[in-house]
Amino acid sequence: MITLKDYESTVENAWCPGCGDFGILAAVKKALVELNLEPQQICFVSGIGQAPKLPHYTKGNVFNGLHGRTLPAAAGIKIANHKLTVIGIDGDGGAYGEGIQHLLAAARRNIDITYLVHNNQVYGLTKGQASPTSDAGTVTKTTPLGSIEPLNPLLLALASDISFLARGFSGDPNHLAELIKAAITHKGFALIDILQNCVSFNKVNTFAWYKQRVYKVETEGYDPTNKASAFAKAQEWGDRIPTGIIYKQDRPLYEDSLPQLKNGPLVKQKIEPMGVKGLQEEFG
Helix, strand or coil, X not given: CCCXXXXXXXCCCCCCCXXXXXXXXXXXXXHHHHCCCCHHHEEEEECCCCXXXXXXXXXXXXXXXXXXXXXXXXXXXXXXXXXXXXXXXXXXXXXXXXXXXHHHXXXXXXXXXXXXXXXXXXXXXXXXXCCCCCCCCCCCCCCCCCCCCCCCHXXXXXXXXXXXXXXXXXXXXXXXXXXXXXXXXXXXXXXXXXXXXXXXXXXXXXXXXXXXXXXXXXXXXXXXXXXXXXXXXXXXXXXXXXXXEEEECCCCCCHHHCHHHHHCCHHHCCCCHHHHHHHHHHHC
């Protein structure tokens, strides 16, 4: 029987006291335990930043790559061993800035990966620059005259025909854990945009600010299979901010289109060196 103890880490935590990342970490552990997944069945993939440190504060296989390049590595890992539960971890800068093209490609292909984006509307590790999701007019070291209109990642994901889209709040780890469980068990690419506070560099979008505004869509009879409603819901921001499953649909998996995987995970298939001789000669 899997317990929270199985996901305990001995690595010293470097997050600021009060950071929203702690709630996300608690939700991730809770979800994995309740799904009865063992650490060796998980592969966390992350880039650079405060959010991508999360895999080190729990247990599981881990691949740390370049900033903004989490999803290409995660896709490669999933294709090489599609029996693994692959979970990408990024901040809003890496996911929606440097990595936005990878997000759109993963959504379009529908690779069976769960992508958790810690969205605190600021670059935290590099000391508070404006991120793609910073509110318009946000003054930072890189935007002394105020930042431009923010990117809406939910709208972009919906326009890319994503098969699972949700928004969570780090201040409600129990609800967030349910969303993570739904995302992992969903067959296809799943994005959860997770709102969180940054106690060091974002003094506007605080825990209290979010707490006064977030609400759960499932309490209002919302239908997450209605794409038109999802587009409308994705544009709500300000006095009321929706959390929960925004959209879900069934789409063919990218992995199912690969004939090489019909014989099992690539990592367990016999390697035939002569099979690549032609390629070696062509490019050698």
